Amino acid sequence: MAAIETLVPPAKVAAAGAGSPVTVEARDVNVYYGEKQALKQVDLDVRRHEVTALIGPSGCGKSTFLRCINRMNDVIEGCRVTGRISLDGEDIYDSDLDVVALRARVGMVFQKPNPFPKSVYDNVAYGPRIHGMAANRGELDEIVANSLERAGLLKEVRDRLNDPGTGLSGGQQQRLCIARAIAVNPEVILMDEPCSALDPIATARIEELIDEIRANYTIVIVTHSMQQAARVSQRTAFFHLGELVEAGDTPEIFTSPRDRRTHGYITGRFG
Amino acid sequence: MAQDHIVKSFDDELAKLTQAIAQMGGLAEAQLEASIQALTRHDPEYAASIVKADKRIDELEYQVGNLAVRMLALRQPMASDLREVVAALKISSDLERIGDYATNIAKRAIALVEAPTISTLYVIPRMAQLVQTLIKDVLDAYVAHDADRAMAAWQRDEEVDAMYTSLFRELLTYMMEDPRNIGPCTHLMFIAKNIERMGDHATNVAELVYFLVHGHALDQTRPKGDTTNVVVAPRAQTSAHE
Numbered sequence A: 001m002a003a004i005e006t007l008v009p010p011a012k013v014a015a016a017g018a019g020s021p022v023t024v025e026a027r028d029v030n031v032y033y034g035e036k037q038a039l040k041q042v043d044l045d046v047r048r049h050e051v052t053a054l055i056g057p058s059g060c061g062k063s064t065f066l067r068c069i070n071r072m073n074d075v076i077e078g079c080r081v082t083g084r085i086s087l088d089g090e091d092i093y094d095s096d097l098d099v100v101a102l103r104a105r106v107g108m109v110f111q112k113p114n115p116f117p118k119s120v121y122d123n124v125a126y127g128p129r130i131h132g133m134a135a136n137r138g139e140l141d142e143i144v145a146n147s148l149e150r151a152g153l154l155k156e157v158r159d160r161l162n163d164p165g166t167g168l169s170g171g172q173q174q175r176l177c178i179a180r181a182i183a184v185n186p187e188v189i190l191m192d193e194p195c196s197a198l199d200p201i202a203t204a205r206i207e208e209l210i211d212e213i214r215a216n217y218t219i220v221i222v223t224h225s226m227q228q229a230a231r232v233s234q235r236t237a238f239f240h241l242g243e244l245v246e247a248g249d250t251p252e253i254f255t256s257p258r259d260r261r262t263h264g265y266i267t268g269r270f271g
Numbered sequence B: 001m002a003q004d005h006i007v008k009s010f011d012d013e014l015a016k017l018t019q020a021i022a023q024m025g026g027l028a029e030a031q032l033e034a035s036i037q038a039l040t041r042h043d044p045e046y047a048a049s050i051v052k053a054d055k056r057i058d059e060l061e062y063q064v065g066n067l068a069v070r071m072l073a074l075r076q077p078m079a080s081d082l083r084e085v086v087a088a089l090k091i092s093s094d095l096e097r098i099g100d101y102a103t104n105i106a107k108r109a110i111a112l113v114e115a116p117t118i119s120t121l122y123v124i125p126r127m128a129q130l131v132q133t134l135i136k137d138v139l140d141a142y143v144a145h146d147a148d149r150a151m152a153a154w155q156r157d158e159e160v161d162a163m164y165t166s167l168f169r170e171l172l173t174y175m176m177e178d179p180r181n182i183g184p185c186t187h188l189m190f191i192a193k194n195i196e197r198m199g200d201h202a203t204n205v206a207e208l209v210y211f212l213v214h215g216h217a218l219d220q221t222r223p224k225g226d227t228t229n230v231v232v233a234p235r236a237q238t239s240a241h242e
Helices: A002-007 A061-068 A099-105 A118-132 A137-151 A155-159 A170-183 A201-215 A225-233 A250-255 A260-266 B008-041 B042-073 B077-111 B121-145 B147-175 B178-215
Strands: A022-033 A036-047 A051-055 A081-087 A107-108 A188-192 A219-222 A233-241 A243-249
Touching: A022 A219, A036 A051, A036 A061, A036 A219, A036 A233, A051 A225, A061 A081, A061 A219, A099 A107, A099 A155, A107 A118, A107 A170, A118 A137, A118 A170, A137 A170, A155 A170, A155 A243, A170 A188, A170 A201, A170 A250, A170 B178, A188 A260, A201 A219, A201 A225, A201 A243, A219 B147, A225 A250, A225 B042, A243 A250, A243 A260, A250 A260, A250 B077, A250 B147, A260 B077, B008 B042, B008 B121, B077 B121, B077 B178, B121 B147, B121 B178, B147 B178
Parallel strands: A036 A243, A051 A219, A051 A233, A107 A188, A188 A219
Antiparallel strands: A022 A036, A022 A081, A233 A243
């Protein structure tokens, strides 16, 4: 391990060091969309039960990187991923790997709340059903209630479990999507700008929720709001033009970043 | 920072902050110089005008505070910008204190008008001159973001401390020689202490410039030449019990 670390420039590696063990380890990751290279030699460690924020200007590759972690890029035509990404030491790009099982271990929440056009209950029950996680209705009820509780939504929807999920407010819908992701008991939750369509109060609720659930999950969040990255994450990685410029402890990144480009971006000087 | 912000009004506000600090520093320096002149010239009217002028420094401190809070609330500055705002807030309170010490010297100058001239008085203007240079240097370093220059001034404060210690001993001797000296010498002691404290505030500013430039606090301890805390009065020649 030590030998690998010395090969990689220190600024690029969010080296595990002290603290939590590494859940997701990316080494030398390159992503191409056809001819265009979207990610260049990215090395990043995502630590267990921490929130890692990915920041950077539009088109910098942060969402591309996020989508590599649950192989969402597989569905994009012409997309090619090289390098190694492992989840708990297991190569997720191994040809024998069951992608459906991977996506149960690595859940995702998108920018716009996207509940299924089903009831609140069925939205949450969907995953556990297809993964055969409940032996009977009682168990399923428990998973649904538990997931809604963890997503901070149970109190608000207890009497509306059979109403359509799409009838909830935007913030509630997003928490429903988080409950849906939690229901299959993933290890990692990926969030792609989960608050950009929400008002400040709903945003604060989601941020509070992220802080609560990180005790049980490892979270990677892409956000355009630097304040949000500063508020919710323990580690921050700054991407620019497909490169991982700098990754480190969030307070360090926002108070004294090492790289000139990071500094330029977070202080609003980006040329 | 060489590169400008995308939002230009942010740069304007930062420039305003720096200007207000520079102005405060200039005023504090001038107040110190004037207070020493009032002391050496035995000029109570001049001294009174110095006391009055302190208001301007207080107003500027208020302005800096307002602007800084406004920028924190509205701009949410990060990294070097955040340090810029925090440093300005702290520097302004150091400069305000320097102004207060100058005012105190001016008030004591009024009290000393009728007092006999003490022969060591020449040390005080020298000490004041040195502190004035320190204030000027740390402010120039602040405006130029020059941590090395700030640190050079930081080191020189030791000389001020040493001057203060030797003056302290000398004044003690005068007081022991003739109890009528106790009143004026106590005022002079306080004046010297005020100047010494101004030097300490200048070193605070120097440390803030270091923080501003490097992004972390200075981790050295400043050499201290003020040893008055261990100075005791020379043993009297005769004692009531002997």
